[in-house]
Amino acid sequence: MRAPAPPGFTERLAMIPLGTSFGSYNHRRYTATRSSFSGGRAHKLVAEALDGSDYISLNLYDLSAGAQLAPCEMPAEKVIAFVLGYAPETPPKKQLAKTVVSDISVFTEIND
Template structure:
């Protein structure tokens, strides 16, 4: 699915690397990785002390669009997480 401008802004505001964050009153360990000179990015978030998990790939195409590919979960879950997470 095509990523919205709001999603791209929120995703780009998250730092690259591994760090903590909060979403929905829960704590997460977040890892954001950049591959292929930034054309492909991956984010994985694991709830600390819980079972929640968020995983996605974002592909930036030559025409300027970005494709969001959630990993085996609904797109709404991934979008909500990215728009609402607060990184430490």
């Protein structure tokens, strides 16, 4: 069932990176996959606790009447609390190492 998205919800959802990423909520680590469709007017989020103890699934539609939240088979309060409280992890910064071989520069990615 759809319901109007609460204040701040759309902005918090947008802070979760597109694609698959990691983060934390309620003292647990999650993997979260956020997708965007229809020119950014529809969004899907699926998240699962890494220990298998929790699952979140929702759609958000940006309609002319305002953003509409559609949780997938779970209470709206659960997905709202998750999105408002979820903290995405910052990916490690990539560094490049430069090697010069016979006047040719080769860049290699270094992960922290």
